[in-house]
Amino acid sequence: MNSPVNALNYQLLRLGAVLELERRARAAAREELGFLIVNETASVVHYQQAALWQDAPAGDDPLLLSGVASAERGGPYYIWLARVFAALAREDAPQAGPRQPRVIEPAELPEALAREWPEWFPANALLCPLDWRDSEPAGYLLLGRADAWADSDRQLLGALAGTYAQSLLLHRRVRKPSVLRQLAARKRPLAIAAAVLLAIAVFPVRESVLAPAEVVPVDPAPVRAPFDGVVGALRVEPNEAVHAGQPLVSFDRTQLQTRYEVTKKALDMAREEYADTSQQAMSDDKAKARLAMLSSKVEQEQAELVYDEDMLRRAEITAPVDGVAVFDDSSEWIGKPVVLGERIMVVASPARTQLQIEVPAASVVSFEPGAEVVFFSNLSPDKPAYGKLTFASYSSTVAADGVMSYAFRASLDPGHALRLGLKGTAKIYGPRRALALWLLRRPLTVLREWLSI
Numbered sequence: 001m002n003s004p005v006n007a008l009n010y011q012l013l014r015l016g017a018v019l020e021l022e023r024r025a026r027a028a029a030r031e032e033l034g035f036l037i038v039n040e041t042a043s044v045v046h047y048q049q050a051a052l053w054q055d056a057p058a059g060d061d062p063l064l065l066s067g068v069a070s071a072e073r074g075g076p077y078y079i080w081l082a083r084v085f086a087a088l089a090r091e092d093a094p095q096a097g098p099r100q101p102r103v104i105e106p107a108e109l110p111e112a113l114a115r116e117w118p119e120w121f122p123a124n125a126l127l128c129p130l131d132w133r134d135s136e137p138a139g140y141l142l143l144g145r146a147d148a149w150a151d152s153d154r155q156l157l158g159a160l161a162g163t164y165a166q167s168l169l170l171h172r173r174v175r176k177p178s179v180l181r182q183l184a185a186r187k188r189p190l191a192i193a194a195a196v197l198l199a200i201a202v203f204p205v206r207e208s209v210l211a212p213a214e215v216v217p218v219d220p221a222p223v224r225a226p227f228d229g230v231v232g233a234l235r236v237e238p239n240e241a242v243h244a245g246q247p248l249v250s251f252d253r254t255q256l257q258t259r260y261e262v263t264k265k266a267l268d269m270a271r272e273e274y275a276d277t278s279q280q281a282m283s284d285d286k287a288k289a290r291l292a293m294l295s296s297k298v299e300q301e302q303a304e305l306v307y308d309e310d311m312l313r314r315a316e317i318t319a320p321v322d323g324v325a326v327f328d329d330s331s332e333w334i335g336k337p338v339v340l341g342e343r344i345m346v347v348a349s350p351a352r353t354q355l356q357i358e359v360p361a362a363s364v365v366s367f368e369p370g371a372e373v374v375f376f377s378n379l380s381p382d383k384p385a386y387g388k389l390t391f392a393s394y395s396s397t398v399a400a401d402g403v404m405s406y407a408f409r410a411s412l413d414p415g416h417a418l419r420l421g422l423k424g425t426a427k428i429y430g431p432r433r434a435l436a437l438w439l440l441r442r443p444l445t446v447l448r449e450w451l452s453i
Contacts (some may be wrong), residue, residue: 051066051141051142054139099137139164187339216356223248226314230336359401360403421442
């Protein structure tokens with residue numbers, strides 16, 4: 001016969017097993033909890049078979065059996081147990097408050113289930129509703145063995161039932177997300193990245209074009225060749241200040257002077273001949289008839305002499321207005337033959353300047369008059385000058401670098417006085433567009449040309 005000390009030690013061991021099993025149940029994952037309930041409960045109470053029915057998520061098995069990894073759905077034992085649990089749940093539903101483990105008699109079941117009971121399950125069965133507070137049962141645990149159930153077994157199982165129910169309800173509330181949610185969670189970083197890229201793509205930016213530019217005068221007075229000739233000398237240096245009437249360019253006068261002397265001599269001879277013929281005309285009718293012809297010859301020679309004198313005067317070109325003489329290099333012009341109307345230099349006011357911008361045809365976009373222009377000179381690119389677009393050509397021409405370009409002109413703000421001839425880079429700002437369209441502007445242009453649309 002067992003002594004009281006041994007009985008006490010046995011009870012303490014069982015209580016320790018209960019506490020350990022509760023700890024493991026709380027720490028178990030959702031997939032491990034059902035297996036722990038039907039198999040590890042044997043460390044507290046002895047049984048031969050155990051079955052757990054629970055409100056499982058869609059796709060999971062609601063019925064778990066002891067001793068097997070997974071129940072065979074559609075098998076006769078599985079179907080019979082499912083019907084038993086359904087009948088016991090209907091019978092157990094009207095009860096209010098916490099449900100305690102109770103012994104199940106086959107007679108409590110419908111006749112068809114009771115008749116098959118000895119074939120599938122041990123004679124002594126104990127049903128443990130897994131209740132937690134006032135909530136619906138999280139499941140039912142059915143235990144079966146050959147021996148009768150003692151009150152101590154029911155008490156221990158009652159304590160475990162609450163822990164089991166709490167753990168099942170906790171996993172039900174933090175149920176594993178569905179496949180769509182899992183995919184969404186996995187793709188969330190990609191979705192965030194796509195959203196960021198989309199936001200950047202539709203972010204409005206101002207269109208702009210960079211093009212070479214030069215500071216040119218406003219309303220310059222051109223100095224052109226008055227006739228075909230050779231430049232003899234330039235009286236001023238590039239960018240030198242001049243005043244109206246000041247000599248600028250001298251042409252070679254050798255040929256003009258020779259022609260003038262020849263014409264003058266011819267005029268003197270025509271006058272002498274006319275004078276002699278006038279004296280002879282008093283007595284000679286033939287001489288009198290020649291007077292009209294000689295008079296016309298004198299007038300012709302006089303006209304040619306006036307023309308030659310005018311050419312000699314025009315060989316000295318003077319400044320038409322006050323300003324600055326704008327040209328490249330005087331040595332390039334001295335001795336150079338020029339044709340009528342060829343521009344040699346311009347005289348412009350240094351206080352009235354503007355930007356001449358040559359935008360390549362491949363880079364041009366639609367710019368409205370008044371668009372903002374920023375000019376970065378080659379001498380001081382850290383000090384930009386600002387202005388407004390005043391003119392845009394409607395057709396392209398070949399620029400000095402051989403590239404088809406559109407000519408743009410921009411007025412400079414009064415506070416930005418720049419030296420004539422200063423070169424640099426101008427940036428013209430246009431309307432706002434989506435960043436993606438701006439970046440794809442050239443590829444789309446090439447694609448349209450390739451597709452001929």
